Amino acid sequence: MNTATLSLPAPAKLNLFLHVTGQRDDGYHTLQTLFQFLDYGDTLHFSSRSDGKIALLSNLPGVDAEDNLIVRAARLLKEASGTPLGADIKLDKVLPMGGGIGGGSSDAATTLLGLNHLWQTGLSIDQLAELGIRLGADVPVFVRGHAAWAEGVGEQLTPVELEEPWFLVVAPDCPVSTAEIFSDERLTRNSSPITLAAFVAGGGRNDCLPVVTTRYTEIRNTLILLNKYCEAKMTGTGSCLFGAFPNEREADKVRARLPATLRSFVARGCNVSPLHRELQKQA
Numbered sequence: 001m002n003t004a005t006l007s008l009p010a011p012a013k014l015n016l017f018l019h020v021t022g023q024r025d026d027g028y029h030t031l032q033t034l035f036q037f038l039d040y041g042d043t044l045h046f047s048s049r050s051d052g053k054i055a056l057l058s059n060l061p062g063v064d065a066e067d068n069l070i071v072r073a074a075r076l077l078k079e080a081s082g083t084p085l086g087a088d089i090k091l092d093k094v095l096p097m098g099g100g101i102g103g104g105s106s107d108a109a110t111t112l113l114g115l116n117h118l119w120q121t122g123l124s125i126d127q128l129a130e131l132g133i134r135l136g137a138d139v140p141v142f143v144r145g146h147a148a149w150a151e152g153v154g155e156q157l158t159p160v161e162l163e164e165p166w167f168l169v170v171a172p173d174c175p176v177s178t179a180e181i182f183s184d185e186r187l188t189r190n191s192s193p194i195t196l197a198a199f200v201a202g203g204g205r206n207d208c209l210p211v212v213t214t215r216y217t218e219i220r221n222t223l224i225l226l227n228k229y230c231e232a233k234m235t236g237t238g239s240c241l242f243g244a245f246p247n248e249r250e251a252d253k254v255r256a257r258l259p260a261t262l263r264s265f266v267a268r269g270c271n272v273s274p275l276h277r278e279l280q281k282q283a
């Protein structure tokens, strides 16, 4: 039944800053943010099926298969392309969930690009990004695969070239629901827009941070701890915190000083997504 297989990365992202600039009539918030990828993430394995079934062979605790963004992405692509093919999909989950590093969105984007390749459905990146936005605000940047300045709800993307430092990412054992933070009445929703130059000169903050640290003591305490060693920032709506370092050794040194009970990893910032680098090799 299997006709072809493909294994691809689903990397994490960081929001290097995040300003909430307004709220649309549909409730979604308009943002300004800067996305960069990490060379660290989940891995997905795809096998084509001739009987048209979409089967996720790995269980993600707390998420029904039908709600999994991988299955939703596969169904969306199958419907949009009209392919008679299906797929068996396995997920090696590495990224903390509810961490603000975009694990679910990245899994969805890898599924869209992976199956588009495997099924030879021939959709363009623009078409895949349009499908992606239906699954989540963060999916298009993973589909396009380049570090980007983002506006709108995160879908108006301008590719940028940034420095590629090493990051120490710390994941408090404390998943945060994005919807919960965006619905908190204390959230700042009227930040003034800034420019990329202003960010590079040291501007920009994460508007969600005050709400998150008020709601989660564990994240507040982890932020205080990480700030002893570097300028600690939060990605997305949390819970992950990060600091930038000029090389891997410096990042590892700080990591070694953190409590062993605190989940953390060191990864390189990437302007080109590891997914796209891998797909280029397959082309």
Ligand SMILES: C[C@](O)(CO)[C@H](O)COP(=O)(O)OP(=O)(O)OC[C@H]1O[C@@H](n2ccc(N)nc2=O)[C@H](O)[C@@H]1O
Binding pocket: 015, 018, 027, 028, 029, 030, 031, 033, 100, 105, 135, 136, 137, 138, 139, 152, 153, 154, 178, 179, 180, 182, 236, 237
């Ligand atoms: C915070 C970021 O991670 C920054 O990159 C993203 O904007 C969130 O993207 P995401 O996780 O893909 O979020 P979605 O799954 O689209 O949205 C989850 C929920 O968060 C709220 N939400 C999300 C994004 C946004 N710009 N405004 C919102 O108000 C909405 O209530 C939505 O129902």
Ligand SMILES: Nc1ncnc2c1ncn2[C@@H]1O[C@H](COP(=O)(O)OP(=O)(O)OP(=O)(O)O)[C@@H](O)[C@H]1O
Binding pocket: 060, 062, 063, 067, 068, 069, 070, 096, 097, 098, 099, 100, 101, 102, 103, 104, 105, 107, 108, 138, 176, 178, 236, 237, 238, 239
């Ligand atoms: N493949 C998937 N991987 C992770 N979460 C998934 C997946 N499919 C569905 N979900 C659901 O999405 C929720 C958010 O997961 P995710 O790990 O993407 O959060 P996040 O990193 O905070 O995302 P973002 O930064 O995009 O807000 C999970 O709690 C889970 O219920």
